[in-house]
Amino acid sequence: MDFANTDMLNTLASIWSQVEIFFRSMVLPSRLWQFAIIAGCFALAHLGRIWLAPKVDEWGRQRELSSRQLRTLILFRQRLRGILFIIFAWGSVITLDAVKGFYSWRFLVVLAATLVTAWLIVGLVARLIRNGFLRAIVRWGAWIWVTLYYLGLWDETVKILDGAAVEFGGFRITAYALLKAMVLTTILLSIARIVSGQTSARIRTNEDISPSMSELVIKVMQVLLYGAALFIGIKAVGFDLTGLAVLSGAIGVGLGFGLQKVVSNLVSGVIILMDKSIKPGDVISLGETFGWINSLGARYVSVVTRDGKEYLIPNEDLITGQVVNWSHSNEFVRIDLHFGTSYHDDPHRVRKLAVEAAQSVGRVLKDRPTVCHITGFGDSSVDYILRFWITDPVEGLTNVRGAVYLALWDAFHENGITIPFPQREVRVLEGSQLAVQPDRENPPQEN
Known part of the structure; x- marks a missing residue:
């Protein structure tokens, strides 16, 4: 542990010395001129955004754009300042290269243009991740990595992160390995989600595959993709999964007792998809519920009734209960x-x-x-x-x-056809006597 602390202190000292050298070089006249060029590019980009943004808005209002085109236009408008800065910065680099004697004035301008370009690309690529929390983690992590890489501080940062470690017997996990696992797993899960979404849309639109079979294929594909992404992401950073076999087995036994209903619904869902007893679009009756199947989930089936209510019926109830499928074999x-x-x-x-x-x-x-x-x-x-x-x-x-x-x-x-209704007729037979209750308020008068 002392040796690791000494290496970390030496690394921090090396980083600090590089920072001192960098800031001392900033006061040179050529560097000050480069700062002025960068500031000028930013000012031009800001003024250009103020001038172009209303024109972009007006252009969008005059055209009937689809939702995808509208999102692209909004994304372009939000990053208009950065795009203009990249254009002006790289234009300045080309100009400095062309002018004789000013080639040495381009270092900081190239660095600023490269960083802003990398930041813009990272922001655009991160939008492919739908989950907002994961998107923010990937975006900020990539921005930090890009900045440290182009500033030449990434190797020293890796040494510091490798020095921060936790050991459990023979198992050692470093902050760098944990960070690498998180980033790589997030990227792989995002790729799996994109591939799954695109493939699912194509499978559902394929008329040669029945709805129930398409749902089964989609569920199996999602399990394989997400499972492979998680396994590869953890395995790629050097984690030994064999040591977790006993722990995972104990956890599995505990979850098996506590999640019997969940597992039963999952298995029932697979059975429903395989035997094709019900499928999306079928009209079913289950107890007092009558409606058509909207979607088949891993845990439940969504049934929409005529009055707009959506019932989420557990898959187990459809397996064990008596279900009337009005359109199972045919629609008659x-x-x-x-x-x-x-x-x-x-x-x-x-x-x-x-x-x-x-x-x-x-x-x-x-x-x-x-x-x-x-x-x-x-x-x-x-x-x-x-x-x-x-x-x-x-x-x-x-x-x-x-x-x-x-x-x-x-x-x-x-046509004079009558629909009868029950009628009752009371007849008093001749010679019968009716018991008459005496009127207490008006008693009979004597003659």
Whole structure:
């Protein structure tokens, strides 16, 4: 430990000596002129931004831009000062190279132009990372690395970070290794996310792959990509993962008991994707929930109902419960309606009118037979069942039932068919006596 502290002190002393030499060289006349050139380039860039920014805004308002083009324009406007500084700085470097005797005046100008160019490129590349926190870590880490690299301080910084270490028996982890692992893993995870997003979009738009199979392929691909990114990122910095095998096994056993439901839902989700029992777009009924499947997740299935509610149903419930899939093998759905008519109405005529009324509704299929049968003789009506077919259960079942009932009502009303309702008639038989309660307030008067 003393040897490591001595190396760190020597490294800090070397860095301080370089900083002293750098600042002493800054007071030379040639360096002061270079500072003036850099300041002039910055002033021109600032004035150029003030002049160009309104013109860029006006140009964007006069055109119908897509969301992607609009984001690009906004990004260009936000970095307009840096872009102009890069143009002016590199233009100054080219001018100093061309003018005889001023070649030695270009060192600081080249350094400033290089740093600003690298900062701009890092900022643009970091925008590919969607997560704001990870994007900020990568952006600031890359900016610091670029600055130290071009200032010639990176090797000394690495020595300092290597000196800061924590040891556990034979396992030694340094600050530099930890930082390297974080940056590399973040970059690999970001690349995996971009590749996964692009590939998922192409798989979902491929009509040759069924929706359930496409979701299964996407889930497996995401697990492989993210797992490989995490493994490569940790392995690339020299971490020995074999030492963590026992610890990870103990943690796995503990998580297995505590996360049984989560694991069950994950396994159920894989089973659902493999057996293709349900898929996005299917219309299902589960208990009181009726709607169509919006998406299949790793833990739950999103079901959207007709009233706009979105239910997140655990995958385990779809495996263990009784699910009605209205569009599993095909989209044909048969609907049964029950009604009754009076006994004095001709049943042959009632059946014909019922079939014609159902066929008059637009959503009822004409190429599949609509039938009407007598199901029994009730207490006050002849009972019928009307059966018809539709192919769009996603549009709702209650509304088509209501439309057919309304068509039946109109048809029966026009043709004198009556729909009976229970009636009760009380008859007093001759010779019977009714017990009359005495009126206490008005008692009978004696004659």
